[in-house]
Amino acid sequence: MSKYNAADKLTIARIALQRKHPFYAYLTLKLKTIEKAEVGTAGVDGKGKMYYSPEFVDKLSTDELVFLWAHEVSHLIFAHCELKGKRNHILWNMAGDYAINQLLVRDNVGKFIEGGLLEEKYKDWTAAEIYEDLLKDAENNAQKYMDAEGKDNHEMWGELSEEEQQRVSREWQQNAVSAAHACKQAGAKVPEAFRGIIDDLTVPKLCWRDIVREKIKAHNKQEQTWSRVNRRRQLGHFNYPGQKPGEKVSFMVAIDVSGSYTQEMITDTMSEIYGATKEFEEVTIEVIQFDTRVYGHTIFNQDDGDKMTQYEIHGGGGTCYKCVHDWLVENQKEPSQIFCFTDGYFSPLPDHGLCDTTFIISDGGQAGPYGDSIFYEKF
Numbered sequence: 001m002s003k004y005n006a007a008d009k010l011t012i013a014r015i016a017l018q019r020k021h022p023f024y025a026y027l028t029l030k031l032k033t034i035e036k037a038e039v040g041t042a043g044v045d046g047k048g049k050m051y052y053s054p055e056f057v058d059k060l061s062t063d064e065l066v067f068l069w070a071h072e073v074s075h076l077i078f079a080h081c082e083l084k085g086k087r088n089h090i091l092w093n094m095a096g097d098y099a100i101n102q103l104l105v106r107d108n109v110g111k112f113i114e115g116g117l118l119e120e121k122y123k124d125w126t127a128a129e130i131y132e133d134l135l136k137d138a139e140n141n142a143q144k145y146m147d148a149e150g151k152d153n154h155e156m157w158g159e160l161s162e163e164e165q166q167r168v169s170r171e172w173q174q175n176a177v178s179a180a181h182a183c184k185q186a187g188a189k190v191p192e193a194f195r196g197i198i199d200d201l202t203v204p205k206l207c208w209r210d211i212v213r214e215k216i217k218a219h220n221k222q223e224q225t226w227s228r229v230n231r232r233r234q235l236g237h238f239n240y241p242g243q244k245p246g247e248k249v250s251f252m253v254a255i256d257v258s259g260s261y262t263q264e265m266i267t268d269t270m271s272e273i274y275g276a277t278k279e280f281e282e283v284t285i286e287v288i289q290f291d292t293r294v295y296g297h298t299i300f301n302q303d304d305g306d307k308m309t310q311y312e313i314h315g316g317g318g319t320c321y322k323c324v325h326d327w328l329v330e331n332q333k334e335p336s337q338i339f340c341f342t343d344g345y346f347s348p349l350p351d352h353g354l355c356d357t358t359f360i361i362s363d364g365g366q367a368g369p370y371g372d373s374i375f376y377e378k379f
Contacts, residue, residue: 005054006058007033010033010065010069013068013110014028014069017066017070017110021066021070021107021191022183022186023179023189023190023191023194024069024070024073024191026183027077027175027176027179031073032048032050033049033051033052034050034052035053035054036051036052036053037055039052039053041053042056042068043072044072044073044076046081048168060113064111064112064113066111067109067110067113068110070109071101077172077194079172079173080127081169082165082166082168082169088142091135091141092131094131094134094141095128095130098127099125099127101116101118102119102120102122102124102125103191107192173197174211174372174373174374177374178373180194181361181366181375182366208360208374208375208376209276211358212273212276213276215339216249216277217276248280248282248283248284249277249280249282250285251285251335251338252286252333252335252355253269253273253339253341254287254324254340255288255289255290255340256291256321256340256343257291257313258291258318258319258343259343261313261362263312263313265341265376266312266313267311269341269360270287270308273308273339274300274305277302280302281302283300283301283302284299284300285300285301286298286333286335287300287311288327290320290321291319292320294324294327296313319342324338335355336355337356338356338358339358340358341360341376342359342360342362343362344361344367344368344373356371358371358374359373362376
């Protein structure tokens with residue numbers, strides 16, 4: 001009997017994954033593991049939770065658990081939960097497993113788990129292509145899946161609404177981008193299978209502007225009403241509905257002025273931030289600058305668009321994000337969320353736990369120590 005329990009074995013495998021395949025290891029840090037004997041083997045639910053049977057994990061070697069970790073996060077990066085749509089659940093899960101397993105075997109990621117699904121004919125096929133092939137003999141293929149001992153369990157996929165699936169897919173797409181940047185900083189390679197996906201994710205459809213706008217709206221879900229006209233969005237004789245009285249949008253922007261963000265980038269940034277608030281009647285945006293200390297605290301409201309686009313940065317010392325933590329505590333600030341524009345050179349830093357934080361990282365920087373990270377690109 002092993003001296004390690006199932007949770008310990010998974011941790012040991014994650015460490016081994018970090019040494020040889022850091023891209024996958026970074027992504028496993030985004031997973032929450034939950035012991036659940038009923039799943040039989042292991043599987044992700046699409047929300048970033050991996051369920052596992054302790055009995056199943058106990059039977060696997062470290063190399064097989066390395067394979068398991070990489071397999072499960074791959075389902076999330078390839079958005080198999082969202083892309084399932086109205087496809088047959090069993091056949092779609094088979095297709096995803098075939099597609100992922102042949103990639104991991106090709107890249108020598110851990111050891112393939114015997115009893116799983118692997119066929120040479122599906123080499124370099126996508127899950128969608130494999131699914132169409134499996135449909136040709138659906139009944140026999142479904143039975144083959146049911147008989148497979150090493151298959152993973154994704155019955156939890158059906159628990160997500162379409163909106164939730166899309167949101168989770170966007171989160172894991174951004175996780176993949178963050179993992180790729182972390183690999184770049186460490187001098188490690190991104191697996192070939194994901195390079196095309198990473199390239200697709202860093203085009204404008206997932207640019208920082210869109211993500212920031214989405215986050216601002218997500219924190220301020222309010223009903224609109226025609227009884228209160230939005231005067232900030234009037235165009236000629238056309239009116240737009242306003243927010244109900246008493247509602248407002250409020251957040252903080254922290255700008256790293258150690259030298260990586262130029263004045264041109266900051267002007268671009270402030271314009272985009274202000275533009276993202278135009279549908280709200282009442283706006284409060286607190287802006288601070290920092291290098292090794294915080295200064296330049298300025299508060300803008302809904303009428304300060306010109307002032308924001310003329311906002312100038314100063315400073316130019318080193319980077320110490322801890323000074324932002326200290327400033328928030330000392331000044332008893334608890335914003336709903338913080339958008340931090342920084343070069344991404346962090347010293348070890350615990351989560352301040354005060355509010356949601358999104359780091360917008362300039363080129364070459366690493367992902368933030370907590371919260372969400374997206375990468376600044378000028379289009």
